[in-house]
Amino acid sequence: MSHETISQSISIVHPISLSHGKNAEVWDTTGKRYIDFVGGIGVLNLGHCHPGVVEAIRDQATKLTHYAFNAAPHAPYIELMERLSAFIPVTYPVSGMLTNSGAEAAENALKIVRGATGRTAVIAFDGAFHGRTLATLNLNGKVAPYKQKIGVLPGPVYHLPYPSADNGVTCAEALKAMDRLFSVEIDVEDVACFIIEPVQGEGGFLALDIEFAKALRRLCDEKNILLIADEIQSGFGRTGQRFAFSRLGIEPDLILLGKSIAGGVPLGAVVGRKALLDNLPKGGLGGTYSGNPIACAAALATLDAMTDEHLKTWGSQQEEAIVSRYQAWRTQGLSPYLGRLTGVGAMRGIELANADGTPAAKQLTQLLSLARDAGLLLMPSGKSRHIIRLLAPLTIEPAVLEEGLDILETCLKQLS
Structure with missing residues (x-):
């Protein structure tokens, strides 16, 4: 994607143009829907357009x-x-x-x-x-x-x-x-x-x-x-x-x-x-x-919105979903590139590594593209850009989280 009026020193992970979003889902300007595991790089713990936040913005904009x-x-x-x-x-x-x-x-x-x-x-x-x-x-x-x-x-x-x-x-x-x-x-x-x-x-x-x-x-x-x-x-x-x-x-x-x-x-x-x-x-x-x-x-x-009760519930639900799915993938031998699960709570990363333990950066680049085509946005991290960081909103609906993990599972199987 080329934007001639925008500095080419800005690196773009996903060459799409977003139009709107709601909680853990976003749509691009062609109308395609994506499940968002990027969250604006950790900015949207409450999801896109949280009703309470939107109402507060609207109210304040009429005052000062x-x-x-x-x-x-x-x-x-x-x-x-x-x-x-x-x-x-x-x-x-x-x-x-x-x-x-x-x-x-x-x-x-x-x-x-x-x-x-x-x-x-x-x-x-x-x-x-x-x-x-x-x-x-x-x-x-x-x-x-x-x-x-x-x-x-x-x-x-x-x-x-x-x-x-x-x-x-x-x-x-x-x-x-x-x-x-x-x-x-x-x-x-x-x-x-x-x-x-x-x-x-x-x-x-x-x-x-x-x-x-x-x-x-x-x-x-x-x-x-x-x-x-x-x-x-x-x-x-x-x-x-x-x-x-x-x-x-x-x-x-x-x-x-x-x-x-x-x-x-x-x-x-x-x-x-x-x-x-x-x-x-x-x-x-x-x-x-x-x-x-x-x-x-x-x-x-x-x-x-961020009461201790909410944070604990949201965090534990997301952590349990990610950890249980990851453990199942390891048990199944889902992909030869599936490495360690990093982080704590709902702040989790999935490492992609070669058989000798070296970073599988090429496969992560492949995964970003496969997942995007399938309707899931992911974000890389790590010194070698070989770790997927999972940053879905804490408020993500359980069914949407599972749908996103299903897409990730399918794409991990396709890595070569």
Whole structure:
């Protein structure tokens, strides 16, 4: 598909043109229906055009479509920050700011960390993805295509192996690499923060090792290093609970939010310990569109729908359907390319691998096309683009979920 007026540096996964959607289904401009296992790349946990979100957008659009909060505060921003502070499952007082995106939240978190610690060094992890802006590019644990042809990036940034049962990297191996980093590359006393995804998104839906998470929290406490949890993709119910860091038994100092925060309307946030968020001079944080009233209204409606009971039910139902189907495929020997099931809760990835364990990237590309032709949209992930990430809306109807898994099953059989 060629769009001459659109930059050709934008990569398109599915060469179709969408017209409209409802919950977990979308239609293209030819009228063809697809089951959506992409969800706008994790943005639509409540599905397309959730009635509560649509109603909130319509109502707010008749009252106030925009005001820059740093020029004059408006009620939706204030109410949303109060609701968000109560929604974040930590024991300390929460403060924060709204942004336009997850990447912007990460950028502002780096500013907050520098202001609070007086240090600049950041430690991120292999396979990480934190955005496409200049500073977040350096945080990403993958060169191609994000860092290619860009040149020197803001830093200093160092990377460690990401320990997870899903990629075979152990806690001990990651801690050993950390010891080497602090003995060879940088003094631990110069480190401002660690930034980590409790479940990696772009990296292939890899769940962080719990033992490592606790060791990391202890180190940060001992050395006065701040810990940032990137919950942009794993948050707002994707794993069956409000945020994925809760399963780790730790509390981060700052939390990055985005994607499913507002039912598809652009919005992000950085939240955390109040003393950290208050440490920069007046005017050090802000933005013209950050916390737009319509986006705030959509986010408030999203929070209304995301009760703990709903999240638990939605997450467990989707997890059970995916895991049981995957286990059946393994038992049947459905495909020689069917690899591991990664992730936790409803945040699941299916690896495609060759007999020798190497990534089967060619077969994943084939699968994307086969599934699309059959009416199912899938999204790749992983360093080698060999892991399917399943991001169906949490609100997907059980029958539609099963229909989508049926299509996936049929297409997996056809891989060659």
